[in-house]
Amino acid sequence: MTKVAIRYAPIGLIVILWELSSRTGLVSQDVLPAFSDVMVRLWQLSADGEMLVHVSASLFRITCGLALGIVVGSTLGFLLAASITAQRLVQPTLTFLYPLPKSALIPVIIIWLGFGNSAQIMVIFLGSLLPIVLGAYNGAKGVENTLIWSARSLGANAIETEWHVIIRAALPDLLAGIRVALALSFVLLISSEMVGAQRGMGFLVAFLGDGGDYAGMFAGAFVISAIGFAADRAYLALYHHLLRYREA
Amino acid sequence: MTKTKIKFENVEFTYIPPNGKPVRALERLSLDVSENEFVSIVGPSGCGKSTLLYLLGGFLPLEQGEITVDGRKVSKPGPDRGIVFQHFALFPWKTVRQNVLYGLERKTMDSAQRNELAQKYIDLVKLTGFEDAWPAQLSGGMKQRVAIARTLVTDPDVLLMDEPFGALDAQTRGILQEELLAIWGLTRKTVLFVTHDVHEAVLLSDRVIVMSARPGRIKTTVNIDLPRPRNSEVTRSQNFAGYCDEIWSLVREEALVASGVKA
Amino acid sequence: MVAQRKIMNILMGAILPLVVIALWEFATRERLVSPFLLPPFSRVMVRLWDDIVSGELFSLAGQTFLRLAISYSIAVVIGVTLGIMMARVRFVRWLLDPVISIGLPTPKIAFLPIFILWFGVFDTPKIVMAIVACIFPLIAGTWSGTQGVDKYMVWSAQNLGATRRELLLHVVFPAALPQILTAMQVALPIAFIVVIVTEMLSGGNGLGGAMIEGARLADTARVFENLIVIGLMGFVFLRGLQIVRRRILGWHPEVLQEKN
Numbered sequence: 016m017t018k019v020a021i022r023y024a025p026i027g028l029i030v031i032l033w034e035l036s037s038r039t040g041l042v043s044q045d046v047l048p049a050f051s052d053v054m055v056r057l058w059q060l061s062a063d064g065e066m067l068v069h070v071s072a073s074l075f076r077i078t079c080g081l082a083l084g085i086v087v088g089s090t091l092g093f094l095l096a097a098s099i100t101a102q103r104l105v106q107p108t109l110t111f112l113y114p115l116p117k118s119a120l121i122p123v124i125i126i127w128l129g130f131g132n133s134a135q136i137m138v139i140f141l142g143s144l145l146p147i148v149l150g151a152y153n154g155a156k157g158v159e160n161t162l163i164w165s166a167r168s169l170g171a172n173a174i175e176t177e178w179h180v181i182i183r184a185a186l187p188d189l190l191a192g193i194r195v196a197l198a199l200s201f202v203l204l205i206s207s208e209m210v211g212a213q214r215g216m217g218f219l220v221a222f223l224g225d226g227g228d229y230a231g232m233f234a235g236a237f238v239i240s241a242i243g244f245a246a247d248r249a250y251l252a253l254y255h256h257l258l259r260y261r262e263a
Numbered sequence: 264m265t266k267t268k269i270k271f272e273n274v275e276f277t278y279i280p281p282n283g284k285p286v287r288a289l290e291r292l293s294l295d296v297s298e299n300e301f302v303s304i305v306g307p308s309g310c311g312k313s314t315l316l317y318l319l320g321g322f323l324p325l326e327q328g329e330i331t332v333d334g335r336k337v338s339k340p341g342p343d344r345g346i347v348f349q350h351f352a353l354f355p356w357k358t359v360r361q362n363v364l365y366g367l368e369r370k371t372m373d374s375a376q377r378n379e380l381a382q383k384y385i386d387l388v389k390l391t392g393f394e395d396a397w398p399a400q401l402s403g404g405m406k407q408r409v410a411i412a413r414t415l416v417t418d419p420d421v422l423l424m425d426e427p428f429g430a431l432d433a434q435t436r437g438i439l440q441e442e443l444l445a446i447w448g449l450t451r452k453t454v455l456f457v458t459h460d461v462h463e464a465v466l467l468s469d470r471v472i473v474m475s476a477r478p479g480r481i482k483t484t485v486n487i488d489l490p491r492p493r494n495s496e497v498t499r500s501q502n503f504a505g506y507c508d509e510i511w512s513l514v515r516e517e518a519l520v521a522s523g524v525k526a
Numbered sequence: 527m528v529a530q531r532k533i534m535n536i537l538m539g540a541i542l543p544l545v546v547i548a549l550w551e552f553a554t555r556e557r558l559v560s561p562f563l564l565p566p567f568s569r570v571m572v573r574l575w576d577d578i579v580s581g582e583l584f585s586l587a588g589q590t591f592l593r594l595a596i597s598y599s600i601a602v603v604i605g606v607t608l609g610i611m612m613a614r615v616r617f618v619r620w621l622l623d624p625v626i627s628i629g630l631p632t633p634k635i636a637f638l639p640i641f642i643l644w645f646g647v648f649d650t651p652k653i654v655m656a657i658v659a660c661i662f663p664l665i666a667g668t669w670s671g672t673q674g675v676d677k678y679m680v681w682s683a684q685n686l687g688a689t690r691r692e693l694l695l696h697v698v699f700p701a702a703l704p705q706i707l708t709a710m711q712v713a714l715p716i717a718f719i720v721v722i723v724t725e726m727l728s729g730g731n732g733l734g735g736a737m738i739e740g741a742r743l744a745d746t747a748r749v750f751e752n753l754i755v756i757g758l759m760g761f762v763f764l765r766g767l768q769i770v771r772r773r774i775l776g777w778h779p780e781v782l783q784e785k786n
Binding site: 317320321322339340341342344345346348350352353354355356357358365366369397398399400410413414417 | 676678679681682683684685686687696697700701703775776777778779782
Binding site: 021022023024025026029046103104105106107108110111112113114115116117118119120121122123125126127198201202204205206209210216217220221223224229232233235236239240243244246247248 | 563722
């Protein structure tokens with residue numbers, strides 16, 4: 016227990032420094048609202064349900080976008096790994112699309128789909144696709160031939176082999192790709208909400224900032240960070256659980 | 264009267280793992296190695312034989328006891344006690360030649376002399392022609408030759424070898440053992456050689472030290488009275504087999520103790 | 527034989543984009559898709575050409591490029607330095623470990639409004655935001671690479687007489703370089719995404735700003751034109767980094783294998 020305390024102590028230090036420099040006026044309260052004020056505002060926003068509205072809107076969008084991305088992305092990735100022709104057709108295009116910052120798609124998608132949920136979900140979906148396709152592809156390609164041959168010699172047909180052997184063996188790479196997609200999805204979610212949305216955490220933070228409610232703005236930023244952090248940690252737990260057969 | 268080159272006096276070492284209880288690795292170990300002697304250390308796994316080498320090399324801090332080379336106390340690593348590791352430890356971003364040159368950079372000589380000296384040792388370990396190769400392009404045996412050349416080129420007072428052929432396949436091991444015998448015949452350095460391969464120890468050494476199970480002490484010393492210069496032919500002699508049997512049964516006793524089996 | 531295969535690969539790779547462009551042009555020309563939503567490919571190209579000739583594109587791309595270059599360079603210098611310090615100085619590690627651990631998976635873009643509050647709306651918040659966003663993987667990757675240096679290599683270097691400083695320069699840094707370069711390759715797209723987003727949100731033109739303006743004014747051609755430029759820019763940068771990596775790591779098994 017004390018080990019955890021020691022490890023995260025610097026965070027406590029930062030908070031204390033923050034509170035002090037703000038309260039004593041060392042840094043103007045307009046620019047840096049006191050930590051305690053931020054916490055109060057956080058409580059207020061949560062209590063009156065405002066926060067919940069936006070959090071649920073954001074979570075809904077990212078869940079849909081990411082889920083779609085996982086389903087489509089892994090299917091595409093596995094299909095690609097199975098066909099050399101498909102690889103040669105698609106690889107250069109993917110190599111070109113990979114470095115394109117998916118946030119650049121936001122204006123196009125806003126023109127096509129407006130400002131609602133579908134636009135946000137589409138951005139997240141498109142952004143999460145590539146890391147997942149890559150993960151599935153690398154994972155499936157990397158499956159050792161000996162594994163596949165063993166399954167075949169034990170009587171598995173092509174579909175069974177695909178499911179039991181290839182997808183299972185590809186899991187680590189695929190899961191790693193999904194983790195990258197998760198982080199990317201959060202960035203895209205917040206970005207697209209800030210640019211063009213009427214609800215959601217990204218919208219909220221920008222809105223509060225524009226309205227001068229700086230403590231609220233900080234509070235919103237924290238909630239977003241906390242959710243992103245928690246999501247990653249939760250995913251890590253899932254990741255380790257699914258791969259628990261692998262030695263530590 | 265041969266001079267004592269290396270002296271271990273009442274050396275003790277306790278290893279403290281990050282999570283867990285401290286482990287006594289070496290207990291009151293004393294050992295003398297004479298000049299130009301080739302001494303092997305064998306023993307069960309975990310008996311501390313590598314620890315002994317690392318203490319002599321100055322890589323681990325010595326808290327109890329004293330280690331001297333030519334009468335000077337050992338504290339920090341240095342080129343006077345050249346070391347060769349089991350997994351080669353070559354610098355992968357340097358070519359063969361650059362690796363061998365590394366130890367010479369600190370010596371006062373002009374670059375022509377350095378290159379000449381490096382080339383001499385590259386030729387000695389039979390890697391002529393591979394001077395500009397990257398370590399990633401070499402086989403295990405070749406990498407170890409580079410490591411040996413790299414260490415020998417600085418002309419160390421003593422040579423420490425930590426299971427140097429342990430990571431190689433049996434054939435390569437045999438070849439390198441013979442080459443080491445030949446090289447040693449030329450340079451006659453004082454060598455402290457750690458191995459778990461009894462056969463190898465008897466083939467190469469003047470003396471074989473058998474260590475006990477942890478905490479490590481010296482169980483017995485066996486003098487190898489086989490003629491020099493040697494090559495692999497000597498393995499066919501009666502005496503050779505006798506030494507191997509003797510040392511192997513000693514090691515086996517300790518290995519059983521180490522694994523907790525009642526002898 | 528090898529040349530023949532290469533040409534085949536290029537041809538096959540070009541099929542998909544060509545088909546897409548052909549469909550694009552066909553669909554818009556035949557009014558299957560409203561030209562408002564999707565301007566004809568040819569029109570986008572014309573627009574692109576106009577903007578190149580007028581110098582407009584150069585100025586926009588230059589702004590984006592500068593912001594990216596500045597933020598990325600600063601992030602690399604600070605990030606790699608901090609990463610190495612984390613591996614070697616206990617205090618620094620204690621101080622930064624929780625920050626990295628919490629900061630890495632956190633969507634740092636959430637702090638953009640705060641940075642705008644602090645730094646205004648011109649270049650500074652964009653650069654600061656990009657630095658903050660991409661520095662975490664740089665620190666983490668450098669730390670990991672520096673820490674993981676094989677101890678026997680370090681011991682060998684010490685054995686051959688290396689001083690502390692030489693150890694750091696000759697052994698630790700080259701040994702950590704593969705992972706540092708990987709971290710740099712991860713950080714570049716992040717910095718680029720963030721620069722584009724900040725341009726969209728806080729004015730100041732640049733390619734992102736031009737795109738969002740195009741969206742607001744229903745000038746779809748402008749949006750697509752800049753999108754293509756952004757795509758090219760990203761591709762060139764990442765490819766550039768890959769080439770740099772291959773040259774610096776010429777000794778690495780991964781590069782040697784590629785050559786075979």
